[in-house]
Amino acid sequence: MLVFKFGGASVKEPEGVKNLVKILEHFEGNNILVVVSAMGKTTNAMEEVVKSAYFKKENLEEKIEVVRAFHTDLILGLFKNPDPILNFLDDKINEIRIKFERYNGEKFDEFYDQIVSFGEILSTKIISYYFEEIDLMHKWLDSRKYIKTDSTFREGKVNWDVTKSSIELIDQDFPLYITQGFLGGTSDGKTTTLGREGSDYSASIFAHCLGAESVTIWKDVPGVLCADPRLFENPGKYEQLSYQEAIEMTYYGATVIHPKTIKPLQNSAIPLFVKPFLHPSESGTVVDDKPFTQTDLPSVIVKKNQVLISISTLDFSFVTEANISNIFEIIARHNLKCNLSQNSAMSYTVCLDFDEMKFDDLKADLQKRFKILYNTDLELITVRHYQSETLKNITEGRKVFVEQLSRNTAQVVVR
Template structure:
């Protein structure tokens, strides 16, 4: 069996849903199909949550947009009569509406997971119903009853042993079993029945976990580009497709912030040498990119990775002591406690700098605690660019038009924190 993952861009319209079904029905072997929320639904749900928690009643306008968007796709696919799909989608939307009238305005991360999960529930409900309507032998699965995590909301940690046991009971292959299982990416559940999410863009991770637990032959991530490119074509000119990428390189790229693959995706695949393909849902017959286990050298072009909305935090001990092991351990303990990830770090004898995402729900708490032991200075609105496999020409062009705050360079990688 294989695992397919379709992102939100691939199912942002009724035509996208039809295209997904066309792609999967061409495969004769069993598939587990992991799907993200449709289009920009996650962003919309985040906006609804923000308005709800801030008691800004305009969030009801956003809810109306959410409702109309999904019902319109349903109507295009099934007609405007009250079909089974229409009723199921309406029920999910009614649950969201009820939540927005009664959900306690408590912990943001908890509220986030209970609400934002509806993006994936809505998309897979529509797709599963359309698959059935076209005659596919398919089954919808609520992944929250199968992938079990702890209660670390917004970054749930999967219980692999329990999840494997449940997966093997849920996803059955063979005579009398469905050919296709359609389920949600990004979300999981706790043993007490609450919803967790696996980190932004976590649907890739879901696909990798399922592939690992079910011993899939391979995983295919369907995107709007024809594979893994050496740079974001929206930012850089003359991008090229990478035909093959090693797991080791993919881990490096994900760590540096490459969004083509979720950072946690590679390890579950690498552990069982499961190949990963990145292909275009617009051109499904194109070759795409193969990400796989190899010790052979691959000749890569310069690969550019850009992260926006960065904050460069500079720390100096209040007592002007040296930044040594004890000091570093305290810094990283505080960052870990507040779930702030260090994208780049640099240390000198009496100062420490760290580049992090400008995450409004995590970073302020970390800064407040750091101020108890350090003089804290920071610059916001910066960008972090990483170039792997750089050339002298790359370096020459990289600094043009930038105010550089911090730079790091090794034999294979150069990284800049800068403002334009």
């Protein structure tokens, strides 16, 4: 079986959905499981709905209408007979409203998962209805019944034993399945999500548990590039990456592949292809167990919206291993990830993604034990297989807050 993952950009308009079908036709004769993200920028729009509802803002209906209007336009442009799927869309919008009315004090992260998940349900149902209209035989699967997680909302931890037992029940002799990325479910039936942009990880989970032949992520780029083409002109493409190199790149923030995607594939020796969805015959990039050799092409990874926190003791004593342990315990409690850390005798500095929903609570917890100073609106730039000229170019004209160099990796925090 092949596992294909299509991101939101690839199905953001009617032509994108039709192109998905063309890709399936290109691989006719293979049994395929298709994993799909929410369409376009729906997850962003659903996040706005969640914030408006949770904080009881007056613009809630306006935010809901953005979601409805986007999907309505796509449906009208895709279907000859749009009424059944428009009715389904109305039902789902009403279901969201009912969830708001029945809100009973859940914390933000749990509330978030129950609402934002509608984006993936809508996208896969719309595509499933389209498959029916063109007589493409398939089955729609609810991934929440297969990928089972704990109750860490917005970052669900997979229960691999239960998940594998569930996914192994899927009949691999059936030609085509469609399911959702990003979503999981708890043992008591609540929806969880696997972390932002987690649909790649979903595809990897299904592939691992099914013993798939390969996974292909269909993107709007020709493969894995050495830099973000939106930020850098004409970045080079990697023809091949080792599992280890791919993990390093994604760990530091390369967004073309979700960080958790690689491990399940490596464990089962399943190759991962990253290919352009408009040109399915092109080679793209393959990630496999062969050594990585393109070290002459440095990869530049930019993480925006960073906060740099310098932490020192309240009594002017040295920062010890016990202090550092306390700091990481607090960061982990708020379900945040440290992107960079640096210590001196009197302070410990960490760089994190700035999360406006969590930062004030994190700051308050740290200030119970430590003195803190922080800077926001920063960028963390990581260069794998760096060259001095590359570092000079990316820092020229910018204020450097922190710089770290190791054998293969350079990191700078800049504004």
